[in-house]
Amino acid sequence: MVYDSYRLVKIKRILHKVNALTSQMRAMSDEELQSQTQILKSELANGKTVNDILPRAFATIREADYRILGMFPYDVQVMGAIVLNQGNIAEMKTGEGKTLTATMPLYLNALTSKGAMLLTPNDYLAQRDKEQLQPVYEWLGLTVSLGFSTDDQKATPEIKRSWYNADITYTTASSLAFDYLFNNLATRREDQYLRPFNYVIIDEVDAILLDEATSPFVVSSRPTVQSNLYGLADEFVHTLQPKIDYKLNEDQNAVWLTLHGIRQAQRFFRVPDLFTNETREIYRHIALALRAHFIMKNGHDYLVSEGEVVLLDEANGRLKKGVKVNTGLHQAIEAKEHVDLTPNQQVAASITFPSLFGLFNKISGMSGTAKSDEHEFFEVYKMRVIQIPTRRPVIRHDYPEEIYVTTRQKLIQALDEAITLHKAGRPILLVAGSVENSEIISELLLDRGIPHNVLNAFNIAREAAIIKDAGQKGAVTVATNMAGRGTDIKLGSGVKEIGGLAVIGTEMLPTRVKLQLAGRAGRQGDPGSSKFYISLEDSYLAQNSTKRFKNYYRHLQKRSTNRALKNPRLKMSIMMLKDRVAANQQMSRSNVNKNEAALKIQRRDLYQRRDQLMDNPHLEKVVGKWLHRGISLYLASKKQWDAQDLRRLMNQHFTYEVVELPTDLEYSITSLQAYLEQFCQTTLKKHAQKLVNRQQLNQFYRTALLNALDSSWMDQMDYLSKLTARVQPWGNAQRNPNFLYQEKAYQAFEKMFDHAAQKTVDNLMLSNISLNDDNNLVVHFN
Ligand SMILES: Nc1ncnc2c1ncn2[C@@H]1O[C@H](COP(=O)(O)OP(=O)(O)OP(=O)(O)O)[C@@H](O)[C@H]1O
Structure with a gap:
């Protein structure tokens, strides 16, 4: 201070x-x-x-x-x-x-x-x-x-x-x-x-x-083969019993199989062990299906609209643009909701904010x-x-939140309050916890004959118009937390005199989101008020509360009181719960940042190499180096070579034509390396004859090298995006998952360049090159 x-x-x-x-x-x-x-x-x-x-x-x-x-x-x-x-x-x-x-x-x-x-x-x-x-x-x-x-x-x-x-x-x-x-x-x-x-x-x-x-x-690229494991994993998850087969830690947004559940899975998928290299994908799909079923909630995390699953941004209630969800979770939700699965795509590039x-x-x-x-x-x-100090003192009145046992009770109270204020002419912003609740509140208002606007992810197009009217006398606007950030509701004439905008919340929210919403009222020293009605059934509480808290809730439910709960201990436990959730979120951010640090270094390295390739007007030397590395890796796959092996290798990676091997060829690694490098140079010369000039040859080299690098990087990204889930079970075996992640990510990056070198050989040798009518280079990689 x-x-x-x-x-x-x-x-x-x-x-x-x-x-x-x-x-x-x-x-x-x-x-x-x-x-x-x-x-x-x-x-x-x-x-x-x-x-x-x-x-x-x-x-x-x-x-x-x-x-x-x-x-x-x-x-x-x-x-x-x-x-x-x-x-x-x-x-x-x-x-x-x-x-x-x-x-x-x-x-x-x-x-x-x-x-x-x-x-x-x-x-x-x-x-x-x-x-x-x-x-x-x-x-x-x-x-x-x-x-x-x-x-x-x-x-x-x-x-x-x-x-x-x-x-x-x-x-x-x-x-x-x-x-x-x-x-x-x-x-x-x-x-x-x-x-x-x-x-x-x-x-x-x-x-x-x-x-x-x-x-x-995430930017996705080439579609990969669609896995039928999503449907199977979804079916499997339906057979599970809570606590016996899986456990849910809503505090940490985590759900996992118990030992009993693992055995069930091994029986269901007919595999002896769920944690081997071969069964990794099964495990990953089960983990996704568990998340889709028990963590992701319809109307809160996503919407199903016209047979499609659209994700909602939790922080601001808006539809998520682009592909922004962990690989596979989207499909797992689609399987859960029984809509068509979008094709699996491979990660081409990714970055965090x-x-x-x-x-x-x-x-x-x-x-x-x-x-x-x-x-x-x-x-x-x-x-x-x-x-920064405020220009004028904030005179908005933030009333303490009122806590009820059930959703129904809190909605009725919130609505009563809204109607009283509406009668006095004050504009009202009624905030719903989910798209679904915004529709329910809207219906309740209609039942009571109160005209209003609804602002949720379904009608973003009208956002500006709705906000423009929201501060007028007598206006009622029902909105999800979409209206939280940056929404500037201007007060209509005569509104200041009767108390300004009233924000009425109907859901328990993280502190920052709540403050943002309350802040729609009382701007620039204007009068205004905010009051939140929450219930013990709110998803934030349900997801994050402890066992004791849940028992307390059950006990209250039996008493079936309609009045607001005033117990100071209850208020204290809600406050502690919020702190705990915030601490957990911070921890998960710090883990992601640690994992991302490895990726950041790799990404920078890769982009620098790409830039160098793009700027280099004479790529012959680079090509020579990559061919050398690719060939030696191919040759390292066997200890002993004979003519048949060599022909097979060459037909897979060097040429589609019949291979005529020199009769005096020695089958030692060194001489095979020299022979294959020579073979490549001859093929490249043939390619060059088809082209108009050296620039075009360089362009061909560049395309082949970048293609090899990019596709290897895509595999690497794909691997990394799945790695977090994979290191979790090992983490339980007392090894630090962060450390494991870094180690595996680094090893994979080294290997990535090996793959790129081998792919370069294939690209340079097996591609079809031609010129189009305008004499521009056209390359098809096989
Ligand atoms: N210097 C100024 N003189 C007159 N009016 C101003 C001045 N600065 C801001 N305003 C007005 O105050 C209102 C609030 O501004 P703005 O929406 O930028 O606030 P904000 O800080 O971004 O709020 P939020 O945190 O809700 O996004 C706007 O209507 C704006 O035109």
Whole structure:
């Protein structure tokens, strides 16, 4: 705390410097103010640093914000902006105006011409913020872009390049993650579009770096053979009895087979042992089916819509875009819900948010709720969380939550409260715990004849329109926690006078999500209130509570009281439960980060090699080296060679034609190596004769090498994505699963290059090459 106030003093000193320039900026003509951009850029070019020019740059854009948008950033916003420029996290309460705050560090860091990005948690916010602020940046002579397309058209590399080369880019973390992965799957420089990452502000930083830290972004590629094990594993799971065959630890979101269950599985799948190399896949599918059945809940974690399973983002109630679930879990849920299975796909590239942001020169973040995790932010990202005071005191009234025994009781109470407030004319935001509950609440409201809007994952398209009306007198909006982050509900006329927006929650939620939702009311010093109605049947409690707690619940259920529960011990145990869940989540993030660390090194190494291959105009030497390695690996597969073995090997990997071996060939490894290398060179010469020039030959080499490297990397990614599940059972045998993971990941990476070398031989020898009508190279790998 002492350090915090010391930091604030330092920040205020910089604020004074910015404030001192206000009148000077106000006196400038528009042209003079606009010319500041060039002046500041040349100061940077002449050796000044971003920190040196901060006061002037901030004062410039502050005045521009005022002239173009009519909003002059408040002192507390400038303080937030200073924190963002330091590469730290500004904790600013909800509604304090983070969008406008970000204009200052974005402008300042964009002056370096290396790019500045703002990442929001969803498309809607990125688009809204970009549209709102674009006029300011453009007025000051900077370019702005939105980092994704707003229609369904696929963007060409050229279009993407224009997004990422803009001075300032507004986008979402997931769009950036996917673009990064695709950029590094390109086989030609022309298809790449990213420049090195420079500066980023992550809006709602706790959602991105904490809540979503553990689910990697995955780009899938070639479909693999569909396994019929999903259906079988699903059938098997139906036969299991709780506690006897499997155990569920809802605290840790874990479910596993007991010894009895393992025996059942061995009987069901007719295998003697479930933990051998051959039966690994069976075990993996059982683990997936168990998760699908006992951890993933319809309406909470996913929806089934028109015969398809769509995953929901737990943190914000939105549909998950792209492929973002651990390999196979999606199919396991599909088997559970009896819908068609999507084809199995292989992982082509993957990355987690923490690794993605590790690629930036400077990262910063903002959120209304980051302080509680400041240790983790510092430990993992070296970012400090600095609390910025609010401009006006928050006068929102947060009532203590009311606890009921059953879902029914809590919903009725919440509805009664909503109706009372509605009668008084106050706008109401009724928050449901799941899509299903939002529909139930909506029906209950209809029964009582109350008109309302529903905002859930099914009607995202109407989000902006719904939010626009949500603050009007008498408006009732039912929403899932989708309405939590960044939703700015503006109060209609006369609403302040009657008490502002009322947020009524109907579900127990993690603390941060709850704070975000309450923060929809009482923004910028407005009046407002929040109250949460929870029940002992809420899924958060059901999933995370202890045995004692459950017994207590059963006891209360028998008493069948309709009144709110007031027992202080109950409140205390709920508080402790929340802490325990948060600690468990932190632990699982730290495990994922440790595993990801191995992957990060491998990914960087691989991408560097790819870049080198793409830039090298003379690949003959590299080709020679890889052929040498590939051939020696093929030859190492046997101790003794004879003519028949050699012919077989050559027909598999070197040529489809009949092999004529020299009569005087010696069958020692050394001479076979020399013979095969010579054979390869002759084949390559033949290939070269079909091509127009040396560049084309180089292009052929590059394609063959990249293809070999990429497909080996895909196997590696696939292996790693399954490795976490595989090391778990060994972990139980008292070996540290993290250590095992690192060890196995490293060994596999070494092996990966062996496979790539062998694949290179096949690619160079067995491919069909030709020229099309325009004399462009066409390669088909076999
Ligand atoms: N300096 C300012 N002058 C006038 N109005 C402002 C100023 N700064 C912000 N506002 C207004 O305050 C409201 C809240 O801003 P914004 O949505 O950016 O808040 P936020 O901090 O991002 O909230 P949340 O945490 O909920 O996302 C907006 O309507 C915005 O236009």
